[in-house]
Amino acid sequence: MKATIAVLSGDGIGPEVTGKAVEVLQKIASKFGHDFTFQEGLMGGIAIDQTGDPLPTETINMCEGSDAILLGAVGGPKWSDPTASVRPEQGLLKIRKHFELFANLRPVKSYPQLVEHAPLRPELLQGVDMLFVRELTGGIYFGPRQEQGDGDHAYDTLIYSRAEVERVATVAYRAAQGRRKKLTSIDKANVLASMRLWRRTVVDLHEDYNDVALDHILVDAATMYLMTRPASFDVIIADNMFGDILSDEASVLAGSLGMLPSASIGTSTFGLYEPIHGSAPDIAGQGKANPTAMILSAAMLLRYSLQLEEEAQAVESAVEQTLASGARTADIAPRGGAYISTTEFAQSVLNNL
Ligand code: IPM
Ligand code: MG
Numbered sequence: 001m002k003a004t005i006a007v008l009s010g011d012g013i014g015p016e017v018t019g020k021a022v023e024v025l026q027k028i029a030s031k032f033g034h035d036f037t038f039q040e041g042l043m044g045g046i047a048i049d050q051t052g053d054p055l056p057t058e059t060i061n062m063c064e065g066s067d068a069i070l071l072g073a074v075g076g077p078k079w080s081d082p083t084a085s086v087r088p089e090q091g092l093l094k095i096r097k098h099f100e101l102f103a104n105l106r107p108v109k110s111y112p113q114l115v116e117h118a119p120l121r122p123e124l125l126q127g128v129d130m131l132f133v134r135e136l137t138g139g140i141y142f143g144p145r146q147e148q149g150d151g152d153h154a155y156d157t158l159i160y161s162r163a164e165v166e167r168v169a170t171v172a173y174r175a176a177q178g179r180r181k182k183l184t185s186i187d188k189a190n191v192l193a194s195m196r197l198w199r200r201t202v203v204d205l206h207e208d209y210n211d212v213a214l215d216h217i218l219v220d221a222a223t224m225y226l227m228t229r230p231a232s233f234d235v236i237i238a239d240n241m242f243g244d245i246l247s248d249e250a251s252v253l254a255g256s257l258g259m260l261p262s263a264s265i266g267t268s269t270f271g272l273y274e275p276i277h278g279s280a281p282d283i284a285g286q287g288k289a290n291p292t293a294m295i296l297s298a299a300m301l302l303r304y305s306l307q308l309e310e311e312a313q314a315v316e317s318a319v320e321q322t323l324a325s326g327a328r329t330a331d332i333a334p335r336g337g338a339y340i341s342t343t344e345f346a347q348s349v350l351n352n353l
Contacts, residue, residue: 002035003306006066008059010044011079011088012279014072016287017294020346021070024295024318027353028302028311039066043095044074044088044279054091060098068305069095069272070298073279097137101264101272102164103171105300106132106247110230113323114255117332120227127231128253131179133172134243136264138164139194141240158194160239165201171265172237173209182213182234186222186242198239219246226250247276256331258290261297263304271305273297283330287341290329292319295349318352 005025009018022038029036041059048054054074063069074088110118110128118125143157169185176183185202187195199216206214217225219242226233226246230253238246251257260276275293283289296319303312327348333339340348 001306001308002037003068004037004039004066005301006059006063006069007038007040008043008063008069009040009072010074010279011046011076012073012281012284013289014044014074014279016284016289016342017275017291018070018072020291020342020349021294021298023346023350024315024353025070025298025302027350028308028315031314031353032308032311034308034311043071043091045076045079047091048079048086048088052086054086054088055094055098060095063095063099068270068301070294070301071095071272071274072294073275073277075279076281076284093141095272096264097142099270099272100137100266102135102137103168103265104132104134104136104243105171105175105263105265105304106134106243106250106260106276108132108247108250108254108260110253111255111259111320111323113320114259114332117255117334119252120230124228124230125253130230130233130250131175131235132243132247132250133168133175133235133237134247135160135164135168135237135239136243137240139240158192158239158241160194160197162197162201165198166205167267169202169205169237172235173205173212176212176235177209180234181211183209183215184222184233184236185214185216186219186236186238186246187216188219188242189216190218195239202237222246223249226253251276256290257293258329258331259292259296261293261295261300263297263300265304269305269307271301273301273305287343288330289342290331291342291346291349292329295319295346314353315349318349321352322348 009015110125140158145156147154189195189199257277265271299312299315302308330339
């Protein structure tokens, strides 16, 4: 198949890990006889430096002409002055919203090879395999906000419509049907009106998906259960902010934030694929970054946007073989133990392909 992939590598470790994911996709193309074209665009801090805009129109246009977007990471200390009027993160929110990528899929599983590395007891990690479905284009990230004139007041607004909750809940129910048929909805319905609407909507939609077992957990309790009984979760649906927080927490179960990919999708096959981790400016340019999250994001791109399931699985099993061989980047190496560089790790994945 022919496909055009927009590559926005961004800031910090973004370019290092994105380059590796592109190499993996190129290898897949040659192995399976596909024709992938990669087009690079500016986004994030680097885009601010070069154009003054974290998401230039030129980048949006280029993405519109592509089948999917591969995104590294944006941000860094250089652009994080709280009084700055433009920030790299604005580009990220804008691109999600522009393409109405309202469902963010974040799979989290524990790798047997990394169980020793995770801070939880190994027996708690057995069988951990969950999928977060995070609402991505609404809620408090996009409600009216203001930092008011006197500088002493500020507000953000958490608003959801039934339609917004319904469309993301539909994605979650369908995902659950293809998995262990369990959906856990996270909210704060005991306090927030918006979260009561959230819960009502998820409950009403359950009629159409009654083969899925549904339960509800308040977000504060959920933070605890994620650590005390992580294997009990299958699909978890959460709003934009709780989904952001809980998925970082859950990354501890996988051994490192450097392991977790994500897919942001809407109503078509077009999607945006990015690791959950940020730009990690502290290790940028040192060859220390773990390219796994980015490479697994490329696998999700193959699966969802290009509908190439076999190719996606080939990438995932190449990564597992690399881990099984004992190859470790710094973030997943045992304390004081040996680790290899981003390039060496990615080379091992390529060899396994
Ligand atoms: C994420 C990140 C972003 C978010 C930031 C960088 C704006 O934390 O993708 O999880 O909050 O959505
Ligand atoms: Mg986050």
